[in-house]
Ligand code: C2E
Ligand code: MG
């Protein structure tokens with residue numbers, strides 16, 4: 001429709017700018033009451049062993065359903081919550097809810113080995129965060145190794161020194177630490193080597209290029225080699241096709257997550273996936289390499 005309008009460049013530019021700004025303002029104010037109105041839920045995406053599709057853990061992913069705005073994607077509202085500071089409160093809720101859920105699965109005899117929770121650097125307050133994590137795990141009587149915190153590479157590199165002290169405190173508790181979206185953040189490798197991480201998650205942009213872009217395949221191989229040399233696990237994100245899983249396995253990546261196995265699911269659907277054996281589509285990953 002925009003193309004049928006007469007060409008008035010300045011007017012169009014101004015209009016789209018104010019639409020974007022207005023949407024941000026609307027989201028900003030809606031976020032301020034979202035928690036009290038219980039508009040957040042968590043979905044969980046299986047993380048599997050590439051060889052046999054076995055469930056190794058789940059990643060908790062935040063979902064926001066607003067009565068008028070509908071479903072707002074996290075890539076849109078998380079940056080706004082980071083800017084207005086609400087991420088601290090929201091992030092703490094996510095952590096409590098994910099740990100409460102893991103306790104509930106244990107109590108119900110549903111085997112979920114661990115839960116991964118995304119974390120913004122703004123949450124990494126050295127004076128509070130490690131103590132909060134410890135208290136939440138203690139209340140749920142869960143071993144800290146059942147929790148993995150994911151922090152994006154680009155965020156880790158923003159304020160290295162602050163991140164380092166909090167991550168060391170978390171590591172001392174026994175919590176597992178993953179670098180999310182690895183390969184997109186121009187890491188300082190000397191610095192990365194000093195961080196107490198346990199896992200690198202290969203960004204799905206590179207996984208997506210397997211079988212299409214030689215560069216992306218080379219980046220996957222390089223990240224896997226780097227992880228090996230730093231004694232870190234690698235998990236490939238966004239695995240959608242069996243040939244990608246085959247390539248990754250041959251390249252030495254042992255863990256994966258993606259639509260090939262399951263999208264992020266609400267609790268009941270995840271429980272059904274587990275009861276169903278889960279691994280059914282995972283077995284497809286044993287298919288020969290190549291599209
Ligand atoms: P992420 O942590 O890298 O999460 C992976 C994203 O990839 C998720 O998007 C997931 O739904 C999507 N995904 C998983 N498998 C596939 C696949 O096979 N193909 C494709 N195309 N996509 C796949 P989602 O749930 O929209 O989350 C987007 C981002 O929002 C997350 O990226 C994470 O950075 C952030 N986020 C989500 N929940 C939280 C949270 O509780 N706290 C914080 N701080 N950030 C969160
Ligand atoms: Mg993540």
Ligand code: MG
Nearest residue numbers: 180181201237
């Ligand atoms: Mg990611």
Ligand code: MG
Nearest residue numbers: 075152180181
């Ligand atoms: Mg991401």
